[in-house]
Amino acid sequence: MASSSQDSQEQPFHWHYSGFEDKSFHFHGRALLLIIILFSLLILFTLLCLYARWVCRYSDHQPAASTTNAAAPPDGTAAGLDHATINSFPTLLHCSSSDETAAQCSICLSSFRDEEKVKVLPDCNHTYHPHCVDEWLSSRSSCPLCRASLRLHPPIP
Template sequence: MASSQDSTQQPFHWHYSGFEDKSFHFHGRALLLIIILFSLLILFTLLCLYARWVCRYRHHSAASPSTNAAAAAPEGAAAGLDLATINSFPTLLHRSSSSDEQAQCSICLCSFRYEEKVKVLPDCNHAYHPECVDEWLSSRSSCPLCRASLRVDTPTPTPTPTPTPIP
């Protein structure tokens, strides 16, 4: 019985003549699908290139501080502090209070060394290297860490009323 089943089942034979290039054709929906997929691929590539260009353009415009500082500052007002105000902030020697907690300059991210000069900003008492904070304050008028305003508004003198003579 086994011999009769083997004779009815024929082994699979490859016909290599069916795999010729002449018989490989796209028709109808398959051709339309290939064209649509290729078009979507090109569109996606162009969108990625455009997004990359936009990101570079924004990064480039954000890197030029002269245009941004002029746009952000109100008319007639300087963006940073004047040199006399910057030099009026106290410069002290850094003394570490504990060995496990190291203080660092938030601008350059370097740790303060023992008895290194640091400039302390008023009100917020944040300390920085004098070179770092002087450059920062020449273009901005706020603390780099907490953004507290360091601009000292001079009070405008109020005019005293002059007595009018009575005739």
């Protein structure tokens, strides 16, 4: 037992940074160049990702110019139709026929029932539920299906 205590006292354990130096570890020529190139590519890739993220966030907050110009008419008035014009379109009772393509409102996608009121748009004769098409026409001035303009143009003298 005395010999084990003497062994621990004879070899003290010292931690020094100088004891861990390795003077044989060096970067030479190609290895140093490769490390610099890889580090540069990593920084470039990180910057490109940050730029792409910034562009995506910026484009989400800015409305596209084509959509804002397409919705508003060139004379600067509101894009939708006024209530008097919307109410002037005929409202009829739907009766089932053999033509199944016209038996559905293309706004809400529900089928028309017999004796249900439908609104018929002029020129294109497309039919919709009155509440569906009235809401559409209050913000837009075209047919939801064929995009035919429903604005009343003043007659040319």
